[in-house]
Amino acid sequence: MDIGGTFTDFVLYDELTGEYRTGKVSTTPKDLSIGVLEGLGHLAKDLSDIDFCVHGTTAGLNSFLERKGARVALITTEGFRDVYEIARGNRPEMYNLQYRKPEPLVKRRDIFELKERVLFDGTVAAAEDMNASLFRSAFSPVIYEMKDCSVxxxxxxxxxxxxxxxxxxxxxxxxxxxxxxxxxxxxxxxxxxxxxxxxxxxxxxxxxxxxxxxx
Known part of the structure; x- marks a missing residue:
């Protein structure tokens, strides 16, 4: 079965008879399982008769391409904040003066740097740099809007x-x-x-x- 953004498609193969059957139902974005069960119900009278199922979906890819996913933040080592946006510096259209890089999934304001120090045993210590981390987090909308206060x-x-x-x-x-x-x-x-x-x-x-x- 393949769950797409608009339709969910099915192909049923009977190993005993060699018969192929296909089906198509509308995808149910709020709960993909509803469309899946509906389509399987049209093809198989008893789901216990199905021995093996191959499943694929473009739901995650669609969310990625349409940028409808959740807002996320990226925490990286200090000094590497812009590496994500710079990437490899490739220009697919080298001589196109109007070329614009695709907008990154994580906005620059949502990328936070963290100072760290690696100890002799491989563990990372960040306590000494807590001041810098707190200073940057003060401008984070997630923390600011919570209006936290300690005394x-x-x-x-x-x-x-x-x-x-x-x-x-x-x-x-x-x-x-x-x-x-x-x-x-x-x-x-x-x-x-x-x-x-x-x-x-x-x-x-x-x-x-x-x-x-x-x-």
Whole structure:
């Protein structure tokens, strides 16, 4: 059987008699199995009589060509973000000045770079570069629209005393933010009651698209 975008076609072969039978029904895009069972029902009275079935479909290819699939993101190593779009740089029509490359399936804004470091045993460590990853993710519509927020309380040694339940996995990164702030300004810079509000991920770090409050 072959499930196409418009029709689902069938060929039935009887090994005992050598007889061939064909059938065609409309494809049911919402549930392809409906059309399949309908077509098989026209050709075979009892499906248990079928010993072997070969199945093919262009449903996936059609979704690919018509670009009706789900929106996807691509995560790649830092420095390789544009490789996907550049590809091999082939020009099928070398002298066609109006030639345009096909639009990539993944838009550039949905390609994210991840810093990584390979350890001696082959495992990958990304903890040291979490700041850079969080900074980039702050502009991701998936994260931004969720409006997530987390809160952590630290002592004067930059050790966490408590945290909220929002996204606790990112709160460990705030400890490093506070340490960097102290190193930058020095403890003598601060007076009792001072409050610093920062959203510069490069200088002092931050949590997603929110601000870091340092009191």
């Amino acid at each position: 952590g309380i630290f002592n004067d040694k930059a050790k966490m005393l408590g945290q909220s339940a929002g996204l606790p996995i990112f709160l460990g990164n705030l400890e490093e933010c506070i340490k960097k702030t102290i190193d930058m300004y020095g403890l003598d810079f601060f007076q009792e009651g001072d409050v610093l509000i920062m959203n510069d991920a490069y200088m002092t770090g931050t949590h997603l698209n929110d601000v870091t409050v340092f009191a």
